[in-house]
Amino acid sequence: MSIRIFVPMDSGALSVGAGDVAQAIAAEATVRGIDIELVRNGSRGMYWLEPLVEVDTHAGRLAFGPVTAEDVPALFDAGFHEGGMHRLGHGLTEHIPFLAGQERLTFRRVGITDPLSLADYEAHGGFEGLLKAVGLDGAAIVKEVTDSGLRGRGGAAFPTGIKWNTVLHAAGPDKYVVCNADEGDSGTFSDRMLMEGDPYCLIEGMTIAGLAVGARHGYIYLRSEYPHAFHTLQQAIAKAREAGWLGPDVAGSGRSFELEVRLGAGAYVCGEETAMLESLEGKRGIVRFKPPLPAIQGLFGKPTVINNVMSLAAVPLILARGAAFYRDYGMGRSHGTLPFQLAGNLRHPGLVEKAFGITLRELLLDYGGGSASGRPIRAVQVGGPLGAYVPESQFDVPLDYEAYAAMGAMIGHGGLVAFDDTADMARLARYAMEFCATESCGKCTPCRIGSTRGVEVIDRIIAGEARDANLALLDSLCDTMLNGSLCALGGMAPYPVKSALTHFPQDFGIAPVTAE
Amino acid sequence: MSLHGRPGYHSLEIESGALPFRTLRNAMSATPAPSDHRLAAIHAAVETHRPRPGALLPMLHAIQDALGWVPPEAIPVIATALNQSRAEIHGVVSFYHHFRTTPPGRHVVQVCRAESCQAKGGVALEEHAKRSLGIDWHQTTPDGAISLEPVYCLGNCACSPAIRVGDEILGRVSCARFDRIVEGLREEVPA
Ligand SMILES: Cc1cc2nc3c(=O)[nH]c(=O)nc-3n(C[C@H](O)[C@H](O)[C@H](O)COP(=O)(O)O)c2cc1C
Ligand code: SF4
Ligand code: FES
Numbered sequence: 001m002s003i004r005i006f007v008p009m010d011s012g013a014l015s016v017g018a019g020d021v022a023q024a025i026a027a028e029a030t031v032r033g034i035d036i037e038l039v040r041n042g043s044r045g046m047y048w049l050e051p052l053v054e055v056d057t058h059a060g061r062l063a064f065g066p067v068t069a070e071d072v073p074a075l076f077d078a079g080f081h082e083g084g085m086h087r088l089g090h091g092l093t094e095h096i097p098f099l100a101g102q103e104r105l106t107f108r109r110v111g112i113t114d115p116l117s118l119a120d121y122e123a124h125g126g127f128e129g130l131l132k133a134v135g136l137d138g139a140a141i142v143k144e145v146t147d148s149g150l151r152g153r154g155g156a157a158f159p160t161g162i163k164w165n166t167v168l169h170a171a172g173p174d175k176y177v178v179c180n181a182d183e184g185d186s187g188t189f190s191d192r193m194l195m196e197g198d199p200y201c202l203i204e205g206m207t208i209a210g211l212a213v214g215a216r217h218g219y220i221y222l223r224s225e226y227p228h229a230f231h232t233l234q235q236a237i238a239k240a241r242e243a244g245w246l247g248p249d250v251a252g253s254g255r256s257f258e259l260e261v262r263l264g265a266g267a268y269v270c271g272e273e274t275a276m277l278e279s280l281e282g283k284r285g286i287v288r289f290k291p292p293l294p295a296i297q298g299l300f301g302k303p304t305v306i307n308n309v310m311s312l313a314a315v316p317l318i319l320a321r322g323a324a325f326y327r328d329y330g331m332g333r334s335h336g337t338l339p340f341q342l343a344g345n346l347r348h349p350g351l352v353e354k355a356f357g358i359t360l361r362e363l364l365l366d367y368g369g370g371s372a373s374g375r376p377i378r379a380v381q382v383g384g385p386l387g388a389y390v391p392e393s394q395f396d397v398p399l400d401y402e403a404y405a406a407m408g409a410m411i412g413h414g415g416l417v418a419f420d421d422t423a424d425m426a427r428l429a430r431y432a433m434e435f436c437a438t439e440s441c442g443k444c445t446p447c448r449i450g451s452t453r454g455v456e457v458i459d460r461i462i463a464g465e466a467r468d469a470n471l472a473l474l475d476s477l478c479d480t481m482l483n484g485s486l487c488a489l490g491g492m493a494p495y496p497v498k499s500a501l502t503h504f505p506q507d508f509g510i511a512p513v514t515a516e
Numbered sequence: 517m518s519l520h521g522r523p524g525y526h527s528l529e530i531e532s533g534a535l536p537f538r539t540l541r542n543a544m545s546a547t548p549a550p551s552d553h554r555l556a557a558i559h560a561a562v563e564t565h566r567p568r569p570g571a572l573l574p575m576l577h578a579i580q581d582a583l584g585w586v587p588p589e590a591i592p593v594i595a596t597a598l599n600q601s602r603a604e605i606h607g608v609v610s611f612y613h614h615f616r617t618t619p620p621g622r623h624v625v626q627v628c629r630a631e632s633c634q635a636k637g638g639v640a641l642e643e644h645a646k647r648s649l650g651i652d653w654h655q656t657t658p659d660g661a662i663s664l665e666p667v668y669c670l671g672n673c674a675c676s677p678a679i680r681v682g683d684e685i686l687g688r689v690s691c692a693r694f695d696r697i698v699e700g701l702r703e704e705v706p707a
Contacts, residue, residue, distance in 0.1 A: 012672050015687035047674035186630030186669040224577075224614050225670050227683040262570070263577055265612035268668060282572030282598070284611040300569060343673035344635035350674050372636070381631055385668075417631045417673070428631070435630075435668065 002035040003081050004056035009115065010043035010196050011228035012189070017068055018051035024069040025053070028076050036081065042197020044111035045351030046098055054093055057083050063093040098367055103329060104353045105337050106313050107190075110197035116235055118243055121200045127245065129316030133208045134253040138168050141212035145315060147323035149335025154180050154271075154308030155383070155412045155488070157334075157401045160315075163305060166295035167213040170303035175215035177206050178280065178299060178306045181222040181229070182264055182271035185384025187415030190339040191309035193351060195222070195229040198313075199236035200245075203259060205312035207250055208319060209305050210257040218259045219299070221276050224266055233261045268385075268439040272487050273306045275441060286441045287487045308413070310339060331357035334400045342368045344417035345377070361395040364418060375420040379504065381428075383412025385435050386492035388499035389425065408499065410492075425504035429497040430458040436493035446481045447490025453477060454497065461508050471510070474501075550589045557582040558590045562597045572598060572608055576615055584624075585616040620663035621656040623701045626680040629666045632673035637690075641677045642666075644691040649698070661702050 007022040008014075022038060029036045044052060049065035053075075064080055067088055078086040090096055104110075113120035121127070133141050146161025167175060179202065183191040195202060206218045222230055237259050241247045248256045262280055264270050270279045274288035277299050298304025314336060318326045327335045334356035340363055342349050347369035354363075364370065364377055371377050379389040388409035397403050404411050419428075433454035440448045457474045461467055478494035485491035505512050561578035565571045575594055579586050586609055595602045609615050627645050628638060649657050649664055656663040672678035675687025681697065689697070 011685045012675050012687060015672050015675050015678065015685045045674075050675070183671060184669065187632045187673050188669075189671040189673055192671040225667060225680070228685070262573065264614075265573060265576070266614035266667075267612050279573065280570050282570040282608070284608050341673070343632035343676065349676075385631060415673070417635055419635045423635065428634070431631070431634070439668070 002037045004037045004039055005081065006039045006041045006054040006056070006061070007051065008043045008111070008197075009040035009228075009232075010050075010111075010193060011226070012047055012193075013043050013050040013052070014228070016050050016066070020069040021051045021053065021067050021072065024072040028072050029081075032076060034076070034081060039114050041113065042110045042115050043193060043351075044093065044099060045107070045193060046096065046348070047350045048348050049090070052093075053080075055081055055083070059083075059092065061093045063090040063096060064088045065090065098348055098350065098352070101366070102353050103337050103355050105317055105326070105329070106194065106201070106310060107198075107339055107351065107353045108317075109201065110193060110351075113198065115197050115199055115232060116239060118200065118239060118245075121198075125320065126200055126316075127204060127251070129319030130204050130208055130211075130245070130251055132319045133211050134251050138212050138214055141208060141319070142168055144319060144323045145212070148314075148318040148326040149323075149330070149333070150311060150314055150318065150326065151334070151401065152308055153310035153314070153338065153413060154273075155185075155410070157411070160307060160311050163295055163307070164209065164212055166293065167215070167303045167305045170296050172302060174217075174300075174302045175213055176299045176302055176304040177209045177213070177215045177218040178273075178276065178304055179206055179218065179220040179312055180271060180273065180276060180306055180308045181220050181226075182268075182276065183223055183226070183309070183413070184268040184271040185386075185413050185415050187343040187381065187417035188341050188384060188413045189343075190341050190351060190414065192226055192229050194309060194313050194339075195226070196232050199233050200240060201313045201316060202233075202309055203236060203240050203246065205315040206259060207246065207257050208315050209307070209312060211250070211253070211255060213303070213305055215303075215305065216256050216258065218257065219280060220259065220261045221264060221270070221280060222261055223264045223271075230261060230263060237261065267441075268435075269441040269487075269489055272441075272489065275487075276306070277304070284441075286443055289486070310413070329355040330400075331355070331398060332400050332402055334402070338399070338411070338414045340399075341413075341415045342418075343415060344380075345371045345373055345420045346418050347372050356400050357398045359396050359398055360390060360416065363399075363416060364395065368416075368418065371418060371420045373420045373422070375422065377418050378421040378423055379419050379425065379500075381417040381419075381496060382415070383410040384415055385432060386410075386488060386495055387412055387415075388495045389428070389503060390499070391503040393503075408495070410495075425500040425507040426458065426462050426509075429500040429508075430455055430462070432493055432496040432500075433458060436489060440489060441487075444484060444486050444490055446484035447486075447493070450477055450481045450490065451493060454481075454493075458497075464509055467509060471501075471508070550587065554583060554587055555589065555593075558587070558593050562593055566597050572605070573612075576609060576612075580615060583619075585619050587619075588617070621660050622704075623661060623681060624663045624665060625698070625701075626665045626667035626670075628668070628670050628672075628676070628678045628680075630669040630673075632669070633677040636676040638677040641679075641689060641691060641694060645694060648691075648695060659702070662698065 052065035053067045054061040078084040109124045142164045150160045151157040267285045269275045270285040275285040279285040294304045339353040352367045436451035442448045460470045565574040595605045670678045
């Protein structure tokens with residue numbers, strides 16, 4: 001019997017050499033006359049170990065990493081394919097503390113299965129949720145999602161069930177489901193990992209959404225920075241359709257659902273849902289005024305569900321296991337789990353899915369292993385480029401939507417970017433304004449002009465020119481942007497700026513206030 | 517034994533030579549004047565996507581995938597097909613960072629400027645890229661080999677700093693690794 005060896009196809013793993021490793025293993029096995037089956041799985045999310053090679057044994061899967069193509073002959077010499085020891089070995093994958101402590105619900109298959117194998121997907125609980133949904137009417141599906149407490153994972157944390165209910169009750173035969181796969185927030189990659197590592201999960205979630213609200217067509221709006229995810233999704237959609245999970249008769253229900261991937265074109269603002277609709281319609285990605293809500297008048301003027309990849313990918317399990325199962329994870333009004341993405345200067349960057357309520361300190365130290373540089377972690381940007389910089393003094397606040405909002409921060413899409421004590425917070429604040437200027441859709445003056453002025457004012461502060469006057473100017477500029485912007489790009493770009501100023505004034509040449 | 521997938525770009529560092537690229541953007545270099553070849557590609561892209569709702573972005577992608585950029589002669593063809601004004605089409609092309617209105621070099625190298633990469637030496641990499649190539653963002657080296665572009669996150673933040681070359685993403689890119697990658701790209705014979 002052939003030995004199953006896993007080498008990820010995840011673009012992060014490929015980015016550090018997994019393709020060469022897979023080739024080297026295949027070639028070496030051939031030369032040695034060893035019968036192997038090479039499976040190209042998703043990533044387990046332990047990126048410091050990528051390329052992570054796993055070998056299937058009776059006891060479970062053994063992990064080796066980070067493996068280079070040059071290591072491959074020595075691994076075979078050590079008999080790694082038969083459970084032999086090697087310096088790159090980490091024992092059973094499931095026992096690696098980074099993984100063992102997680103609560104993987106949405107990511108339960110990622111890294112384990114062959115992403116494009118329908119047989120694998122079904123063997124690991126795939127399509128159970130959809131098969132449940134097929135037996136329910138729209139209102140019952142919506143109720144299940146509402147009762148689960150699921151809130152949007154794209155940033156705004158709006159209850160998913162309530163949004164679906166609006167679309168369900170909106171009039172008209174033509175409705176759409178749009179998946180927001182723009183994942184523009186820096187420091188985030190969970191959408192990408194899922195789309196590359198378990199694409200059927202997203203397809204299943206979207207199909208359930210379609211059945212729930214009565215939509216027969218879905219679009220995945222994918223950022224153009226994700227070419228690998230694009231190819232994986234396209235193949236997965238074709239296979240799912242061929243197998244009858246998509247198409248004119250979804251899972252024998254007699255109802256149709258078609259799915260299509262559309263590529264964005266490098267505009268951060270197109271992650272904002274109404275700009276995304278404009279883009280899908282073939283226009284410039286300019287934010288629309290609301291109302292009308294997209295749930296009433298969305299894509300091509302029709303009622304439209306728009307959800308983030310993580311929101312939709314949570315749905316199959318909610319249907320399969322029931323709302324209460326999901327709802328029991330988490331704290332307060334933050335139910336379920338969030339796939340946190342550990343990025344920046346960390347020893348163990350990667351994906352950690354945990355129930356809400358975990359703290360930044362636990363994530364950074366217990367999972368992230370502290371900084372990669374070995375220096376103290378000074379600040380963490382939580383929730384993407386519009387998220388606040390959180391200082392060490394706030395590392396023990398539980399990650400809960402309300403607790404974060406109360407301290408002027410946001411969890412957003414769950415990205416954490418850690419900086420060590422060499423970080424220059426004034427430069428990062430300047431970058432936040434520069435990013436806003438680059439990506440502004442241009443509709444509102446405070447965002448379009450204010451961000452450029454923000455860069456200039458911060459430059460003057462850094463240069464020490466009329467510092468007090470310029471600080472006052474920056475403050476009022478931030479207020480204008482906060483209050484006078486149509487969407488969160490202009491409306492939240494002041495968060496990283498103001499948090500950097502508040503917590504790290506010395507970087508702006510201001511003496512820190514010592515009394516605490 | 518099954519081996520789906522293709523080798524990653526870093527094979528460059530091990531063996532330079534023929535590269536496993538699907539989207540080598542070399543068809544277009546150095547011929548800014550319209551050509552039959554280009555017009556044919558434009559018409560093919562427009563006809564393929566015309567029936568789709570919201571066809572404009574798919575059309576523009578198809579044109580850029582085929583030619584490496586969106587040449588000016590594409591605008592009237594698209595405008596006619598979609599029954600929109602040239603100004604409207606031009607407005608869309610210019611809105612999106614992804615679409616190029618000038619021909620790029622044989623390879624497009626994008627360097628991530630976003631926060632996670634900054635936390636891992638990305639700023640030094642940006643400076644190194646510009647200095648070693650002798651160009652600024654959105655410029656092409658005089659030998660026509662490489663165009664340099666900024667990008668804001670490649671979703672590879674757990675392997676920062678990250679760059680993209682064509683359709684390959686590369687992670688943990690030190691300045692030395694950047695040089696090896698560029699060297700490999702330069703050695704490649706233009707088609
Ligand atoms: C500037 C801006 C960028 C955004 N980018 C994204 C994004 O990349 N992905 C995403 O899912 N939501 C993004 N959002 C949030 C969306 O507007 C919207 O709230 C979300 O897609 C709704 O899905 P959810 O309820 O499942 O989170 C962005 C919002 C703004 C203002
Ligand atoms: S805040 Fe900025 S990005 Fe948002 S609508 Fe206004 S101009 Fe556009
Ligand atoms: S911040 Fe550079 S890849 Fe995400």
